[in-house]
Amino acid sequence: MTVADSVGTEAVLYETTDAGVAVITLNRPDRLNSWGADISAGVYAGFDRAEADPDVRAIVLTGNGRGFCAGAYMGAMQDLGASINEDTDVSKIVGERHPHFLTELRKPVIAAINGACVGIGLTHALMCDVRFAAAGAKFATAFPRRGLIGEYGITWILPRLAGWGVSADLLLSGRTFFAEEAVALGLVKEVVAPEDLLARALEYAEDLARNCSPASMAVIKGQLYGDALDDVREVSGRAETLMHESMVRPDLVEGITAFFEKRPPNFPPLKEG
Incomplete structure (x- = not known):
């Protein structure tokens, strides 16, 4: 350390x-x-x-x-x-x-x-x-x-x-x-x-x-705490939108590629905003 x-x-x-x-x-x-x-x-x-x-x-x-x-x-x-x-x-x-x-x-x-x-x-x-x-x-x-x-x-x-x-x-x-x-x-x-x-x-x-996408973890944290306050229908609908957004990030390609190549993923850092 x-x-x-x-x-x-x-x-x-x-x-x-x-x-x-x-x-x-x-x-x-x-x-x-x-x-x-x-x-x-x-x-x-x-x-x-x-x-x-x-x-x-x-x-x-x-x-x-x-x-x-x-x-x-x-x-x-x-x-x-x-x-x-x-x-x-x-x-x-x-x-x-x-x-x-x-x-x-x-x-x-x-x-x-x-x-x-x-x-x-x-x-x-x-x-x-x-x-x-x-x-x-x-x-x-x-x-x-x-x-x-x-x-x-x-x-x-x-x-x-x-x-x-x-x-x-x-x-x-x-x-x-x-x-x-x-x-x-x-x-x-x-x-x-x-x-x-x-x-x-x-x-x-x-x-x-080492192994989890910073972008995915940031979104999941927002889901965990934000969804606790909302109706399940709103939560499910918002999750669909967030899923579409996650699928166009480079993190997904890297995560799948690393899985098939049997190596640790190399996810990009979390962007500002």
Whole structure:
């Protein structure tokens, strides 16, 4: 892995691999990478950088230390709580973007959940496209236990991943659960040993980067999240149009040629727009 400059702040690190994967690492292990202005600024800069780089075809999001992201930084919350009123700008907690911006990126985002994944940290993880978790990693919505509500789109994404009954349990109780339950609920793809987590997430991401068309993945992401809001007839009709568009891209010829030649495909980079 090639280490690049940290983006915007040392609170977030940015690296790339030779296979075309960007790794964005939350780097405030002393506070379990709890979400604050420093981390939010670095995360946004990192994803913008990865999205704009044609050599990057997939993105991994992870954390240093024992936490992935243990919710909002309570120091900032304490300062906010001292002066909170009906006019308080709650955007100061999350930053300039809501977590669902991850679903609007054109490149796949893989979460490598190395530890505590709570509150807004859980919301960000669920907005990633695929999740891997370290054995024993702790999860919680935690909102009702802090006097809060389901924030920033978690009530949209969680039922789509785990169903209404599970979502009601996790959101209403705010209870702690572990990676082993998370995989059983369908919230993560795999649970792996902590020391193998990043390698496994990179293996998965690099397979996407090497063998999947960036254009196809971008369209499929739009289908996954956009189609969830639409009538099935509209979805099917739009898919037909998108299929026609995909068939005139050079990616199709390359994908079929590579299959018959029994070699890895060499897809072109994702175009702007």
